[in-house]
Each structure stands twice: as C-alpha cells, then as structure tokens.
Amino acid sequence: EAQVTQNPRYLITVTGKKLTVTCSQNMNHEYMSWYRQDPGLGLRQIYYSMNVEVTDKGDVPEGYKVSRKEKRNFPLILESPSPNQTSLYFCASSATGRTNYGYTFGSGTRLTVV
C-alpha cells in the first residue's frame, strides 16, 4: 500500500531533550515536507526537501532540523525541544517538486513538550 509512515504517533518529552520524529514513504516520491498543525493557525510548513541532500526552510523552521540522506526518509529533529513546539506534526510527500498532484500525508505525530 502506498503510504507515508510517521513514528511515533504520540510523544511526551521534557524541555531540552533531543528527539527525532521519523517519516518514510514507499512511493519513490522526490518531494517531502514537514508541517505543524495548531488550532486557529492551520498547517504551517517547517522544512521541505526537493530530493536527496536538498533541503530548505519553510515558514516556521526555527528550532527544527531535517536531513534527507535517502529518498524514502525525511526525519524531523528537535535538538532542544521547548513547550511552544507542542503541536501535531505531519509529514507529506509528492511525486515531483510541483504541487499539481497534491500531497500524500502521514498519520501525524502528536508531540507534547513539558
């Protein structure tokens, strides 16, 4: 089944403790992206990647890092999480860098930083 897989689904952590949220897609998509979803703010893009070893900042990149060493994986790294990063995170992928096909989304990761 074609899908985007995120892990974990739920995560509670403490301020300052480094964490990684994994994202993997099995569709050979070139483009991958991370969004955070907050009430009243909709989805905001954190980082995106056009292809392997090519990443760029989205609208809200502060406090986040990403890497794209393989085409299928696009992990989101929080080096020193803070409470304002408590949010619902979605990974998405698309066949090409163009948006006309839309995105396929993962199931989401609900992160709580205390």
Added chain:
Amino acid sequence: AQRVTQPEKLLSVFKGAPVELKCNYSYSGSPELFWYVQYSRQRLQLLLRHISRESIKGFTADLNKGETSFHLKKPFAQEEDSAMYYCALGGFGNEKLTFGTGTRLTIIP
C-alpha cells in the same frame, strides 16, 4: 507571497441542506488550488484538485480567478461530511503548498 483565507472557522449545517465552504487566495502566478479533508483523528486526505474538475463525495469546487476564490460546495449535506476542511494553494513551478486555517464543518442530524 501566497496566501489562503478561509473566513469561517466553524460552520454548522443541517443534514440535507446545501454546504458552501469559502476559500479565497492571493497569488501572483498561475494558481493550483486544492481542498483537503481531515476526518476525526485521521490524516489529511486530498479531496479535490481544481485542475481535474472532478466531483468527489458529491463535492465540487470551481476556480474563479476574477474573484480569486475556490469555494467548496455540496448540494445536500450528509452526516459523514462532518470534518475539518483545508483549502490549499500551490502554483506552476512552485513546490510549496500553502494551507488556510481550516473550517470545521458540522452536519446537524
């Protein structure tokens, strides 16, 4: 800059009544518009793309470049339509999808 505006955060409609979820956009190039739906505790799913001019689950949306709008419509609401709906904007040669803040649609039985 590209921007999407969904003016209604909440919308309640009786079952069987028509539904219209509003979406306006701002974009200097040739826009590509989408509607995504998120059912309770599920991932976002692509509902419609303006370029395909399709009808999915009874929903349609027409791109009006003059009014810079892409409103989502359905003539007769069903209870299973209750969900969060997001309008999204991309563009030719543009890798970024910009989302609106979403409208939570509740269908009243």
